[in-house]
Amino acid sequence: MRRRLAAGNWKMNGSRAALAEVAALVAAHPAPTCDVLLCPPATHIVWMSEVTSGSPIDVGGQDCHPNASGAHTGDIAAAMLKDAGASHVILGHSERRADHGETDDLIRAKAETAIAAGLTPVICLGETLAQRDAGETLAVVGRQLAGSVPDSAGARTIIAYEPVWAIGTGRTPTLEQIAEVHAFLRGGLRQRFGAAAEGMRLLYGGSVKPENAGQIFAVPDVDGALVGGASLKAADFGAIITALEAPDAT
Numbered sequence: 034m035r036r037r038l039a040a041g042n043w044k045m046n047g048s049r050a051a052l053a054e055v056a057a058l059v060a061a062h063p064a065p066t067c068d069v070l071l072c073p074p075a076t077h078i079v080w081m082s083e084v085t086s087g088s089p090i091d092v093g094g095q096d097c098h099p100n101a102s103g104a105h106t107g108d109i110a111a112a113m114l115k116d117a118g119a120s121h122v123i124l125g126h127s128e129r130r131a132d133h134g135e136t137d138d139l140i141r142a143k144a145e146t147a148i149a150a151g152l153t154p155v156i157c158l159g160e161t162l163a164q165r166d167a168g169e170t171l172a173v174v175g176r177q178l179a180g181s182v183p184d185s186a187g188a189r190t191i192i193a194y195e196p197v198w199a200i201g202t203g204r205t206p207t208l209e210q211i212a213e214v215h216a217f218l219r220g221g222l223r224q225r226f227g228a229a230a231e232g233m234r235l236l237y238g239g240s241v242k243p244e245n246a247g248q249i250f251a252v253p254d255v256d257g258a259l260v261g262g263a264s265l266k267a268a269d270f271g272a273i274i275t276a277l278e279a280p281d282a283t
């Protein structure tokens with residue numbers, strides 16, 4: 034039985050003042066029946082961890098370097114994220130794949146380093162609209178799954194299916210399309226990781242909002258969501274947490 038997860042990705046948004054939203058979330062959801070994770074910019078991990086201290090809400094980073102340490106100006110090591118209070122790290126987000134040319138090999142190396150540092154990776158994958166229109170969705174996500182997820186991944190490793198064309202656009206795939214990809218990914222994880230695959234959570238990400246969360250969470254093999262825009266406001270993210278707590282969510 035996988036515990037469901039609501040994960041928020043603040044991207045390059047937020048401020049110290051915005052941490053008031055996190056305080057409001059902590060107050061409104063003192064004992065959620067799902068896991069809750071918030072990933073602010075690295076500069077805000079320590080401050081956010083102070084706000085969530087004593088609550089069940091976890092804090093994560095949005096990226097780390099594949100090396101454990103060294104001469105890499107401007108980069109952040111997995112162990113530093115951990116030291117700052119992070120328990121998780123998002124890796125291979127489509128914005129990093131696009132903006133920084135991140136490849137599956139690089140993402141796999143980052144995930145290996147993160148796991149070795151004691152962080153839980155949230156490894157993102159998903160097709161572009163052109164790839165979906167060309168009927169390549171399963172081939173693309175299958176390739177990304179094989180290439181981005183390291184052999185050292187275990188039951189704690191989290192995969193987020195995020196169609197690139199659904200991120201920040203207000204567009205979402207049909208429930209059938211989400212179900213097809215999640216079933217395919219679960220099958221791929223089972224083939225590769227055997228029993229451990231039953232513990233690996235599969236998140237859907239891409240324009241999840243309070244209005245559509247309940248329907249998406251009822252799709253088989255959707256174990257939660259990776260949420261961008263709607264994670265910035267306590268009321269919106271709180272409503273998504275409440276939808277995930279509903280008994281008919283998978």
Ligand code: PEP
Nearest residue numbers: 200201238239240261262
């Ligand atoms: C994301 O950034 O991972 C994401 C899913 O964004 P949004 O919810 O805003 O589409």
